[in-house]
Amino acid sequence: MIIVLKPRSTHDDLIRVEQMVKRRGLDTHIVEGSDMTIIGCIGDTTRIDSKLFEVDSAVEKVMHVQEPYKLVNRAFHPEDSIVNVSGVKVGGNSLAMIAGPCSVESFEQVLEIAESVKASGANMLRGGAFKPRTSPYSFQGLGLEGLDILCAVKKETGLPIVTELMSPDYLDVFNEKVDLIQIGARNMQNFDLLKQLGQLDRPILLKRGLNATYEEWVMSAEYIMASGNENVILCERGVRTFESYTRNTLDLQSIPVVRKLTHLPIIVDPSHAGGKWWLVESMAKASIAAGADGLMIEVHNNPECALCDGAQSLKPDKYGSMIQEITQIAKVIGKTL
Amino acid sequence: MIIVLKPRSTHDDLIRVEQMVKRRGLDTHIVEGSDMTIIGCIGDTTRIDSKLFEVDSAVEKVMHVQEPYKLVNRAFHPEDSIVNVSGVKVGGNSLAMIAGPCSVESFEQVLEIAESVKASGANMLRGGAFKPRTSPYSFQGLGLEGLDILCAVKKETGLPIVTELMSPDYLDVFNEKVDLIQIGARNMQNFDLLKQLGQLDRPILLKRGLNATYEEWVMSAEYIMASGNENVILCERGVRTFESYTRNTLDLQSIPVVRKLTHLPIIVDPSHAGGKWWLVESMAKASIAAGADGLMIEVHNNPECALCDGAQSLKPDKYGSMIQEITQIAKVIGKTL
Amino acid sequence: MIIVLKPRSTHDDLIRVEQMVKRRGLDTHIVEGSDMTIIGCIGDTTRIDSKLFEVDSAVEKVMHVQEPYKLVNRAFHPEDSIVNVSGVKVGGNSLAMIAGPCSVESFEQVLEIAESVKASGANMLRGGAFKPRTSPYSFQGLGLEGLDILCAVKKETGLPIVTELMSPDYLDVFNEKVDLIQIGARNMQNFDLLKQLGQLDRPILLKRGLNATYEEWVMSAEYIMASGNENVILCERGVRTFESYTRNTLDLQSIPVVRKLTHLPIIVDPSHAGGKWWLVESMAKASIAAGADGLMIEVHNNPECALCDGAQSLKPDKYGSMIQEITQIAKVIGKTL
Amino acid sequence: MIIVLKPRSTHDDLIRVEQMVKRRGLDTHIVEGSDMTIIGCIGDTTRIDSKLFEVDSAVEKVMHVQEPYKLVNRAFHPEDSIVNVSGVKVGGNSLAMIAGPCSVESFEQVLEIAESVKASGANMLRGGAFKPRTSPYSFQGLGLEGLDILCAVKKETGLPIVTELMSPDYLDVFNEKVDLIQIGARNMQNFDLLKQLGQLDRPILLKRGLNATYEEWVMSAEYIMASGNENVILCERGVRTFESYTRNTLDLQSIPVVRKLTHLPIIVDPSHAGGKWWLVESMAKASIAAGADGLMIEVHNNPECALCDGAQSLKPDKYGSMIQEITQIAKVIGKTL
Structure with missing residues (x-):
C-alpha cells in the first residue's frame, strides 16, 4: 500500500x-x-x-499494490484448479457443457430436453426451480417440486444437475440434492449467503453480478473459500452497460483476466447475457475460442410456450449443430469436449 | 403492450x-x-x-406502454404517501434527517454522536451493526451487540433508529427493535428477503441498487408492498458508472423521477454515493433543493479512527453548520426541518 | 411510430x-x-x-417501431456488402487481417514490422501518423511525414495501408494516399467530418465510439453513405463500462447484432479494447469464432521502446503463431484467410 | 509515478x-x-x-501519483478563475444565467425568447445555429443564417451570445461574432479542434463528453489552455449510464470535484442532461445549491412547435418563476444573480 x-x-x-x-x-x-x-x-x-x-x-x-485476495489468487496457487462436479471435471482441458430449460416446468419437459442435449454432448443439466424475477407478479418457479423433477431426470439420464439457490432456507436440501449450486448475479454480494455456502460440500457456480468488477467477483469467491468450500466455478453472464439493445454486454475479456488473477475455472452463459437466442451460437463459439472452461446454455423444446425466457432459448437441434462446431474449435484450442 | x-x-x-x-x-x-x-x-x-x-x-x-407496477404507482394513488417512523413523518413537507456513524463501535461513541446530531437538528439515528463488506477480511460489524447499543442510545436520546438488515435470520429481532429497517443496495433484488419484509410492521428504507434502473428499484418496492407492508421509503445512494474518481455517481434526477412514477417518499445518502467527506455538504444541499424528503448522512466524532468509511464521514460541527444552510434551502422549497 | x-x-x-x-x-x-x-x-x-x-x-x-436508418439497413439490402480495399476484399468469406505498429516511428521500423506480419498472413498494414491523445503533452504522431513512411512501405510490400484521419485539413491527401481511412472512436460523431467523408472515393473504417449504442454507430455509417460513399467497414474496439481493469470492455455481441441490422462488414480491434497485450490473442480468436470479417491488431518489433501503446502490442512471432490458430478457427466457421 | x-x-x-x-x-x-x-x-x-x-x-x-494537468490545476493556481464573457463575469460569486432556444428558428422567435428571459434575469443568450444530430435526416440548424440572427438579437437586447461550433471551417467567424463559443459533448475530444481554439480570443464553454472522466474533461481544457486560450468554462451536461429513462444521468458531484481539481468555473446544463422539461427545475435548483457558477437552460416560447428538443424546453413563464427561487437559494449559498 x-x-x-x-x-x-x-x-x-x-x-x-x-x-x-x-x-x-x-x-x-x-x-x-x-x-x-x-x-x-x-x-x-x-x-x-x-x-x-x-x-x-x-x-x-x-x-493498493497488493491484491486483497489470497485463496483464489493464482500468485499463491499457480496451477489451474479442476473442480469435480459429481464426476464431471471442470477446468484444465475438460469442458463443462451445461444445458437445459430456463425454468423447470414438468418432468416430461425436462426429461425430453435432457435426453436431447445429452445426445448432443452436454454433460450437465440446468433448470431453474427457484427463479429470481424483477416483478412479484411473474412466474417464480416450481420451487421444491421443480427440484424433485430435476432429481428424477438426473436418475434417468445420469446428468449432474445445476440449479439456483436464492434463499438460505434451502441450504440443506440443495446440499443434499444438487450437484452444482448456482448463485445468481443478484446474490453475488449477498455476503451472508456466501458465508453459509462455505459450509457446504457441493461445488458452487458463482455468477458475476451485473455491475461487479473483476475484483469484487473474485472477492465473493474468496468469501466462499475463506468459509471453507474450495470448489468454486466462476460464470461470466454479461454486465450492465449503456447498451440496451441486448439485455447485457457479454464481457469475454473476463476469461483471460480471471485466468490471470485466479486459479479457478470460468464458464460462460451466453443465453442470459444477450437475452436473444440468435446471439447465443456466435457467443458460445467465441467463449470457447477465448478459452472458457465451459458453457451454460438454455435449451427448450418449445420456446414459444416457455414460462420464462423463451426468447433466449435454443431449440435442441440448433444446440446439437452448434456443439459440433464448438467441438472443432475446442480442438484448435487444445481442449476436448 | x-x-x-x-x-x-x-x-x-x-x-x-x-x-x-x-x-x-x-x-x-x-x-x-x-x-x-x-x-x-x-x-x-x-x-x-x-x-x-x-x-x-x-x-x-x-x-410496453403500461408500467408493470401498481401499488407504488402514482397513477393509482395521486397523493404523496407519508411514512410514519415511530413518530417522525417522512414525506409531504417534513424532512427526515438521519445521521450517525457508519458502524456502531461502542455505546459511548454512538451516544456522543447521537446527542450531537440531535442538537444540530437530526431526527433519526443511523448506525451499522451488520456491515456488508466486499472483503471477508474486513470488519463485519458488531452484530446483535451493535443493535443493542443502538437501542440503548435510542432510550437516552429518543431518536428512532435506522440500521441495515442483511439476513433473514434477524427478521424478528429487527421487527422488534428497529424503527426503520434499511435494505442495502446489494440486497435490493434479494427477492426472498423482500417478500419476507412484506410480513413486518416496520417501515422499510430501500436503497437503490448500484446498477438498478428506476423501474427495477420501484419494482422492488412493489415486492414489499405486494407482500403486505405499505411503508416503504426509497433511498438514492448513487449508481455505478465509468467514473471511478468518486465511489459512485449520485443521480439526483431520481428525485423528480421517483416522485412522478410513485407516491413514495425518497431520501438521499450523499455519504456513500461519493465516498469522500468533502462531497457530502454540496450534495446534501443539492438533494434538498431538488426536493428530497430527507437525508441520511454519516457523522463521526473521530473519523480518523473510524472502523469503517471514515473517509466519507463529517465531523459533528461540520454537520451542524451544514444543517443550518439546509434549513434555509428547505424553506425556499416549501419544506420544514 | x-x-x-x-x-x-x-x-x-x-x-x-x-x-x-x-x-x-x-x-x-x-x-x-x-x-x-x-x-x-x-x-x-x-x-x-x-x-x-x-x-x-x-x-x-x-x-419508434421503424429503424431510423435506411442505406445501411439489411432489411433493404439483404446480402452482405463486400468492401474492396485496393484489391483486398472485406466481408463475405474473406477476412481482413490488418496489422502494424500503433504509431509510425521510422521507415525501418514500419518496414520491418510490415514484412514480418505479411509473412505471417496479414493483408493490410496499419500505423498511426496522426495520433489522438488525451494529453496535449503526449507524442502526437509524425503527421504527414508518417503518412509518407506508410506509402513508402506500401511500395515495398504491396500491403494496402490503413491510418487514422483526425482533421478535415487532410481529406485530400488521405483520399490520394490512404487505402482505408480510419475514423477513430472519438470522432465517430464528428458529424461535419462524416459528411465530408461521403465525398471521398476511399473506403472508410468507422470505429465504434466509446459510448456509442449500436444505433448511433450505424447512424454514423448512414451519415457517410447518405453523403455519397457506400464503402464503410465498421470496427468494434470496446466500449467504456464501470470495469477499469481493462481499458475498455470488448463487446463481441456487436458482431451478430451489426450483421442483423446492417449489410456492412465488421472487424474487431482487440488491441485497443483491452489495452493489454496478453488479452489480444484470446480476443482475436473469439472475434473470428463469433463471425467477424477481420481483425486489426497492433504489432511492434520492440514494444518496450514503442512511442505509444507498447503495452498492447504483440511481438511479430506471437502474431505469427496466433494467425495459425486463427486460420484453423476461420475454417471451422467457413471463412478463409 | x-x-x-x-x-x-x-x-x-x-x-x-x-x-x-x-x-x-x-x-x-x-x-x-x-x-x-x-x-x-x-x-x-x-x-x-x-x-x-x-x-x-x-x-x-x-x-500515477501526480495529476497529468498543470495549467488548469488548482494546486498551481489556488484562486478561482473568473472568466469575463463580454462583460458578464462567470465564476467567483457571479452566476452565468444562460437561456434561449435549442435551435435558432427565426429572428422573431429568438428575439421574443431573449427579451422574456432577460426580463426574468438571464444574462446570456443561447441558441443553436449548427446542430449536432445523430441522424443525417434530422434538422441540422440554420447555419450562418442562424448565427446572424443571434447577432441581430444581441444588438437588440445586449445579451452576449453562446452558440456551438462544430467545424474548424467557422473558427474565424465565431471568433468575430460569438461571445462564448460552445464545444459540444461529442467534440470534447476532437483534439485538432481544441488546439485551434487555443488560438482564439473568445472564451470557450467546454461541455463534458457523454463518457468523459473528470480527468479527460479537464485534460481537454488543458489542451485549450496549453494552446494559448486561458478562458475556459466547464459545463456539466450529464453522462451516459445504464439508466435510459432519462437521456443522461446528471452528475452534480462534478461541481465539487472540478472545483477541487481546477480553478475554472463550472456551469450546468440540466435541459440536455435529462431530456425532459419536468426535470429541469429541480435540477437547476440542485445545481445552484451544489455551488455551480451558472446554468444553461433551454427556453422556448412554443415548445410544441420547436424544430428540435422541444421536450426539454421550459416555457418563459416557468423559467421566470424558477429564477426567483434560484435567486433565493443562491443567496443562501453566498452568490448573487
Missing part, C-alpha cells in the same frame, strides 16, 4: 500519518520527491482498509 | 401471434401500416412477460 | 395530437384501450424527430 | 526497469517490501506515458 501526501504537507503531517500506519502493524518506507512525499507501507496489507488513511487531511490518496 | 411484426410477415403470421395474445386473456387491435403491422394488446398487461412473444419468428419487438 | 397518450386524456387531447401527426404528413390509426389510448403513425417516420410529440402535455411517450 | 514489480522479480529486472526510468530523465527511489518491490519515480512525470513501462515483463503495474 502506498500513501501519497498532499503537495504542501509538513514534516509533522508525515510523522502523524506514518504513525497511523505503524499502529496497524506495518513498516513504512518514505520517498520524498521534489513535489510530493509518499509512504510505502510494508507488510500484509490485504486485511487493511485503505480508506482509513484517506481521512487524514494530509493524505492525497492511498493506492 | 404493442407487438411489432417483422417487415415481410404474412397474414398467417399475424393470425398466429394474435392467437398467442388472446390465449393470455387480452384483446387485440391490428394496425396495418405500409411497411409494418402492429398488434395493440388491450387489457391488464402488467402481469404478462413480454419476452414470451419475442420468441415467435415473426415478431420484431414487443413494447 | 406509436404515440401513447396519458391515462386521463380527453377526446380533445386525442384530436390535437392526431393533428400534430398529420401535419407531418403521416396517417394515424387510433387504438383505444381500457386504460389508455395509442396513436399509430403510418408513413415514413424515419425522418421525423419523435421528441417533437413528447412536448404535448397529453403525450405519455413516443415509441 | 510508482512502478510495482511482479512478485518474483529478480535484481536484474529491477536494474533494467530502473534504467528505463532514468533514460526518461527521472530519478528513482527503490522500496523493497517482503512480497514486492516498488520503484518511486521522482521528477516531472506529467509528460511521461506510464504505459511505456507496463510493457516490461517484470512490471506488475504503474500508478
